[in-house]
Amino acid sequence: MTAFFQLLGFSSQSQIKTGDKIPAFSLQDQDGKTFDITRVLGKQPxxxxxxxxxxTNVCTREACSFRDSFQDFQKYGALVIGISSDNVASHKHFATxxxxxxxLLSDPKNEVRKLFGVPKTFVIPGRVTYIVDKNGVVVHEFNSLRDGEKHVTESLAALKKMQ
Known part of the structure; x- marks a missing residue:
């Protein structure tokens, strides 16, 4: 049965949940610079x-929704980070x-996606948002492949609760 779920793209690795600490990782950002999560942990949500x-349609709406609410995220002192398997050049174009x-971080081998245990839906990589406190602990998670904009409203509500 496990092989069947792996064939469908479901990971046997457990997904990071509320209350879990996030794993350390580093990836290239849209400018080709190395972003190390340990450098920002402890400083801000x-x-x-x-x-x-x-x-893509939903991903673009989601990213633009984060953009349009960016001042609200800044008000809470939060750092917003988007991660997909697209390469640095794709992220640069998308951001511009x-x-x-x-x-935007490039995870071409899906290593960080696997570290977090982000599930797939058949062959489509999952859309999951994690709100992480200053201690690196997940305080809220939201998983919705179809409703990209709701990731923003869920994130802002979770940040508000942290205040």
Whole structure:
């Protein structure tokens, strides 16, 4: 049965949940610079959202929704980080094209996605957002492949509760 679920793209690794500490990782950002999560842990809340692909319909609406609410995230002192398997050049184009003021990280081998245990739906990479406190502990998670904009409202509500 496990092989069947892996064939469908479901991971046997458990997904990070509320109350879990996030794993340490480093990836390249849209400018080709190494982003090391351990350098920001302990300094501010984090909004880490995994999304399937740059320039696709729902992903673009989600990213633009984060952009449009960016001042609200700044008000809470939160750092917004988007992660997908797209390469650095794709992220650079996506960020420039849509004027995205936050960090996009390239995870071409899906290593960080696997560290977090982000589930797939058949062959489509999952869309999951984690709200992480200053101690690196997940205080809220939201999983919805279809409703990209709701990731923003869920994130802001969770940040408000942290105040």
């Amino acid at each position: 984090l909004v880490i959202y995994f999304y399937p692909k740059d320039e 094209h849509h004027k995205l003021p936050f960090t």
